[in-house]
Amino acid sequence: MVGIVIASHGQFADGILQSGNMIFGEQEDVKAVTLMPSEGPDDFKAKAQAAIATFSDQDQVLFLVDLWGGTPFNQTNNLFEEHKDKWAIVAGLNLPMLIEAYASRLSMNTAHEIAAHIIETAKDGVKVRPEELAPKEAPKAAAKTGASAGSPGSLKYVLVRVDSRLLHGQIATAWTKSVNPTRIIVVSDSVAKDDLRKNLIQQAAPSGVKAHVVPVDQMIKLAKDDQHFGGQRALLLFETPEDALRAVEGGVPFDTLNIGSMAHSVGKVQPNKVLAFDQKDIDTFGELKAKGIKFDVRKVPGDSPENMDSILKKAQDELRKQA
Known part of the structure; x- marks a missing residue:
């Protein structure tokens, strides 16, 4: 695996490493190297060499640096x-660049490949509002092939997830890179009625992926007559397990439900860091299981799956103690 050195003036490298891990999960063979005010060039060089020495493959190293021309x-x-025949340097570090580098390591084996690939994502990560302040781009030619161009076939569900945060960083980066959807569909009655949340979700869609917000009943209709999607790859996001159960009962055809996060609120217990349940939630997951739905409990693709039965049992025990 290509090793990555994140290099910066001050603690920027430490901070962006932490941010990247929050979104994409903990990474092997990645080190932050910082130049602090009391240090000189030789100090920084020694720290960089020490970081590289920890990598499992020191032949392939990618440096992501904050500023071209700095120490x-x-x-x-x-x-x-x-x-230089194997290592690479990319300057102008930002978070989209780092996340893209992490994702690229899953399919690319050289630092040169990854360096060339991540530049466009780093540029696309620079956006502005109001949008009219952005420089005008030349119109792009319409795609003639592929699913996005309306190729034959029905809708394919590449990930179905319960996540109270809906479309956030882990979805827009880690999961999108892992399952490669062409559409992200938020399925929620409440969000479909909220124009502000709808707009925010549509704006949060990663480059090249369209985001939609539909009520549960509309998703059921789409699942029964999905030919007009022309072979699109859909990532479905449910805010609650109850909405996911309604979709299953209505005929939305998926057999695995990824469990990402469920926010804590009054009356709920929290058996782990990101999942909170009340009795209705526990009963709902029981009904989903009875319908043959399997559970994949992971925040990001690189996490090891947790056992949903154990989590639900712990939640049930905690609810009984409160009763």
């Missing part, structure tokens, strides 16, 4: 000169 860049460039 972190200059010192990594000195190291790079002896390995």
Whole structure:
């Protein structure tokens, strides 16, 4: 696996490493190297060398640096000169760049490949509101092939997830890169009635993916007559397990439900860090299981799945203690 050194002036590298781990999960062979005010170039170079020495594959190293021409860049460039046939440096570090680098390591084996691939994502991550302040782009030619161009076939469900946060960073980056949807469909009666939340969700869609918000009944209709989607790959997001059960009962055809997060509120117990349940939730998951639905409890693709039966049992025990 390609090792990644995140290099910066001050603690920027530490902070963006933490942010990347929150979104994409803990990563192996990734180190933050910082140049602090009391340190000089040699100090930074020594820390970078020590970081590289911890990597399982020191032949393939990618440096993500905050600023072209600064001391972190200059010192990594000195190291790079002896390995330029395999190592790579990309300056102008931002969070979309880092997340794309993490995702790229799943399918790319060289630092050169990843460096070339992540530049466009880093550029696309720079956006502005109001939108009219953005520079005008030349119109792009319409795609002639592929699912997005209306190729034959019905809707394919690449991920179905319960997540009270709906479309957030882990979905827009980690899961989108993992399952490659062409559509993200938020299925919620309450959100469908809320124009502000609908707009925010549509704006949060990652580049190249369309986001929609539909009520549960509308999703059931789409599932029964989905030919007009032309082979689209759908990532469905439910705010609650109750909405997911309604969809299953209505005929939305999926057999695995990913469980991401369920927010805590009054009357709920929280058996782990991200999932909270009341009795209605527990009963709903029981009904889903009885209908043959399997549960995949993971925040991000790189997490190890947790056992849903154990989580529900713990929640049930805690509710009984409160009674």
